[in-house]
Amino acid sequence: MKLAISGTYSSGKTLTSYALSHYIGIERTRARTMRELLPFAVPGKTLEQCNGAELIQLIVRRHVERVTHESHLVNGFVSDGSSLQEWLYGAVRVIVGINPNDSVHLSDVETVEKTPEMLFFEQVMDQLGVAIKEHVKNTYDAFVHLPNELELAKDGHRPVNERFRRLADEGIAKAIDELGIPRHVIGGTLVQRLNGIVDTFDFTPVMDVHTAIEKAQQEYKAVDMTIETDRAWAVGSAV
Numbered sequence: 120m121k122l123a124i125s126g127t128y129s130s131g132k133t134l135t136s137y138a139l140s141h142y143i144g145i146e147r148t149r150a151r152t153m154r155e156l157l158p159f160a161v162p163g164k165t166l167e168q169c170n171g172a173e174l175i176q177l178i179v180r181r182h183v184e185r186v187t188h189e190s191h192l193v194n195g196f197v198s199d200g201s202s203l204q205e206w207l208y209g210a211v212r213v214i215v216g217i218n219p220n221d222s223v224h225l226s227d228v229e230t231v232e233k234t235p236e237m238l239f240f241e242q243v244m245d246q247l248g249v250a251i252k253e254h255v256k257n258t259y260d261a262f263v264h265l266p267n268e269l270e271l272a273k274d275g276h277r278p279v280n281e282r283f284r285r286l287a288d289e290g291i292a293k294a295i296d297e298l299g300i301p302r303h304v305i306g307g308t309l310v311q312r313l314n315g316i317v318d319t320f321d322f323t324p325v326m327d328v329h330t331a332i333e334k335a336q337q338e339y340k341a342v343d344m345t346i347e348t349d350r351a352w353a354v355g356s357a358v
Contacts, residue, residue: 120145120320121189121258123198125295125302126265127288135265135312136199137335142313144325146192149199150184153177171217171240175247178205182251189258201259202251207290210244211283213237219283227282252298261301263316264292268306 122145124136133149140147153166160180161173169177182202189196216222216231217240231237267288295302305315313328324331 120195121192121198121260122196122320123201123259123262124265125201125204125262125291127204127267127284127291129270129284130265130267130288131309131312132265133199134335134339135263135309136197137338138309138313138328138331139316140197141326141334142324142328142331143197143317143322146196147199148185148188148192148196150181150188150205153181156180167218167220169217171212171236174209174212174217175240175243178209178247181205182254186254198259201255201262203255203291203294204287206244206248206251207287207294209240210248211286211290213241213244214286215283219280223280223282252294255294256298256300259300261303261320262295263319264295264302264304265312266304266306 124132124139126132136147136149139145156177157164157166157169160177161169164173182205185198185202189198212219214230215225222231225231233241267284292302303316303319305312305319307315309332310328313331316322317324
């Protein structure tokens with residue numbers, strides 16, 4: 120089983136995928152987050168400060184990492200997200216702008232101006248979508264889609280608002296359905312999510328659900344959550 124845990128910002132994908140991997144004994148795969156990539160890909164910038172070209176680089180980096188990690192797990196895996204979310208995070212910017220917070224004054228039926236630069240960005244997103252959808256279609260057996268039932272984290276990192284998150288969520292769900300991949304919407308508490316996934320796919324747990332969650336929480340704490348500009352020193356030490 121090659122199962123992706125999908126959803127948008129602050130939906131709980133990472134912790135759910137970590138815990139599920141422990142709970143059912145299937146390896147987990149992921150790509151480094153934008154936050155982890157930024158100090159090396161775009162040194163000195165936050166995601167909010169990135170331009171269209173830099174966003175494309177980050178999308179491609181994450182997609183390549185996913186494909187590489189997934190290719191080594193031929194017996195199945197649980198994926199923290201999928202390349203669909205990276206692509207949609209770019210594609211939605213055609214509607215709300217490269218920095219979505221600059222267009223919060225627009226209504227739901229309004230879009231940002233289609234400048235020549237934005238038109239080219241849209242064409243690039245369309246073509247990236249072709250390649251990414253092909254990969255997703257040929258890779259995943261099913262998706263568990265987590266609804267936006269948690270508050271959007273205000274962490275000073277992501278130029279994201281509720282309109283952006285809703286549009287991305289709708290776009291991910293639509294893309295999965297168009298590809299004909301089974302999509303199961305499972306929400307609730309973390310325990311409810313894990314048990315709902317187990318029941319849906321008839322998995323056999325290999326440990327107690329609370330033990331799996333504790334292990335996942337320890338892993339999650341180890342993820343570097345500092346702001347990009349506070350980690351700029353890492354670039355010099357890594358070269």
